[in-house]
Amino acid sequence: MHNTRFLTQEFEYFVPHTLSEALDLLFTYQDKRTKILAGGTDLLVKMKTLGIGVDYLININEISEIKNVELDKGLKIGAAVKLSQLEKMKAVKEEYPALYEGITSMAAIAIRNMATLVGNICNASPAGDTIPPLVVYGAKLRIVSKKGERVIPLEDFISGVGETILKRDELVSQVIIPEPYKDLGSAFCKKGRVKADIAKINLAVGIERDGDICRDCRIVLGSVFSKTLRAYKSEEILRGKVIKDDLIISAAKRAAEEIKPIDDVRSTAEYRNELARVMVEDTLHIAWERAGGKRW
Amino acid sequence: MEEYKIEMKINGERLVATTQADESLLKFLRRNGFFEVKCGCEKGECGTCTVILQGKAVKSCITLALQANNKEVWTIRGMEKFELGRKLQESFVQYGAIQCGFCTPGMILVAKAYLDKNPIPDRKEIKREIAGNLCRCTGYKKIIDAIYAVAEENKKMN
Numbered sequence: 028m029h030n031t032r033f034l035t036q037e038f039e040y041f042v043p044h045t046l047s048e049a050l051d052l053l054f055t056y057q058d059k060r061t062k063i064l065a066g067g068t069d070l071l072v073k074m075k076t077l078g079i080g081v082d083y084l085i086n087i088n089e090i091s092e093i094k095n096v097e098l099d100k101g102l103k104i105g106a107a108v109k110l111s112q113l114e115k116m117k118a119v120k121e122e123y124p125a126l127y128e129g130i131t132s133m134a135a136i137a138i139r140n141m142a143t144l145v146g147n148i149c150n151a152s153p154a155g156d157t158i159p160p161l162v163v164y165g166a167k168l169r170i171v172s173k174k175g176e177r178v179i180p181l182e183d184f185i186s187g188v189g190e191t192i193l194k195r196d197e198l199v200s201q202v203i204i205p206e207p208y209k210d211l212g213s214a215f216c217k218k219g220r221v222k223a224d225i226a227k228i229n230l231a232v233g234i235e236r237d238g239d240i241c242r243d244c245r246i247v248l249g250s251v252f253s254k255t256l257r258a259y260k261s262e263e264i265l266r267g268k269v270i271k272d273d274l275i276i277s278a279a280k281r282a283a284e285e286i287k288p289i290d291d292v293r294s295t296a297e298y299r300n301e302l303a304r305v306m307v308e309d310t311l312h313i314a315w316e317r318a319g320g321k322r323w
Numbered sequence: 324m325e326e327y328k329i330e331m332k333i334n335g336e337r338l339v340a341t342t343q344a345d346e347s348l349l350k351f352l353r354r355n356g357f358f359e360v361k362c363g364c365e366k367g368e369c370g371t372c373t374v375i376l377q378g379k380a381v382k383s384c385i386t387l388a389l390q391a392n393n394k395e396v397w398t399i400r401g402m403e404k405f406e407l408g409r410k411l412q413e414s415f416v417q418y419g420a421i422q423c424g425f426c427t428p429g430m431i432l433v434a435k436a437y438l439d440k441n442p443i444p445d446r447k448e449i450k451r452e453i454a455g456n457l458c459r460c461t462g463y464k465k466i467i468d469a470i471y472a473v474a475e476e477n478k479k480m481n
Binding site for chain 2: 034036037038039040042064067068071072075076084086088111134135136137138140141221222223
């Protein structure tokens with residue numbers, strides 16, 4: 028048992044009001060243990076239960092530049108945008124249903140009122156519920172530092188459990204989600220023990236439909252590897268083909284072979300392999316229907 | 324360790340006090356006499372420490388006191404100032420939704436914040452909304468009944 032009564036460390040706290048102020052702080056304290064506080068729903072719990080050390084804490088919630096969602100050919104979501112803010116947006120619900128389903132499957136409302144999308148990404152949990160949908164939609168991250176900025180695909184961002192390629196003086200300022208293809212069908216699926224639970228498996232799929240053909244597709248699973256995993260070989264089975272029931276069944280089987288789950292507190296590897304097959308099959312059906320495809 | 328001076332409006336009244344960077348909002352409130360904010364798991368699992376911060380339900384154990392600086396906080400004690408708050412309290416009593424009472428502050432605050440924005444939810448929506456607030460006595464049914472009764476009343480009034 029951990030004692031969660033206290034934060035066992037002393038740290039200094041900053042509330043910058045502009046992005047450049049925040050980047051100056053990150054630059055100045057890059058050799059110390061400096062952390063960004065967005066929602067704190069993962070960070071503060073980790074500080075309490077795992078005792079991760081922090082010397083400087085930078086609260087980014089007062090920076091107006093990163094509190095907005097821009098609706099212009101897709102979505103641009105600032106780093107301080109709360110999950111509950113996103114789930115209330117019509118554009119998210121209608122155009123990015125897998126992301127909507129991912130967000131609403133997460134935790135309690137009191138958590139989603141604090142937690143941010145960028146926080147869920149940077150926490151880099153293999154079970155992060157927003158990551159599979161965002162990979163399906165081809166999201167990119169804007170990463171800024173005092174020296175400049177770069178934009179990289181989300182797929183290349185997470186390198187392991189809780190690890191990202193973010194440098195110590197950088198911060199993710201924005202998630203950029205491109206406009207979806209006109210006949211894209213997407214869906215999210217998650218299995219936990221109860222509502223608001225962490226996933227045994229979560230996954231998102233997207234199918235771009237051209238008549239009866241799957242023009243392109245993405246199948247992305249979480250909680251089955253040290254980071255979010257794309258089932259490339261399974262995607263290959265569907266890509267460019269006329270979608271039929273048996274094709275979806277074999278793609279789902281292939282996806283279940285591609286994953287590398289482990290036994291942990293939430294489930295066993297064996298169960299996860301079985302579960303993944305059924306979940307991928309069901310979710311592909313839903314996505315295909317949402318893309319306007321026929322059901323048999 | 325450095326002391327920070329902070330100011331917030333708690334249940335409609337201004338409070339100026341000092342805090343340290345590592346103090347959670349939960350500890351800050353209790354230290355200043357707001358013992359109605361209950362202290363459960365202290366890691367954001369159980370929901371009994373829920374308060375309403377800027378109109379939204381949040382878990383005060385994983386919010387820093389400093390994050391609430393210059394903001395408005397409501398605890399269960401302030402609920403009597405709202406008609407909806409009083410209705411929820413009465414409904415909880417009427418439906419026996421309170422047994423040991425430990426989860427009740429969190430439950431009522433989550434329900435209040437939700438009903439403010441969605442006055443007429445169905446049972447399923449209520450269930451979804453209180454997921455994340457744990458009750459080990461009632462089996463949740465009575466709590467859902469109590470909140471639903473208030474929603475039904477709202478429906479009649481419209």
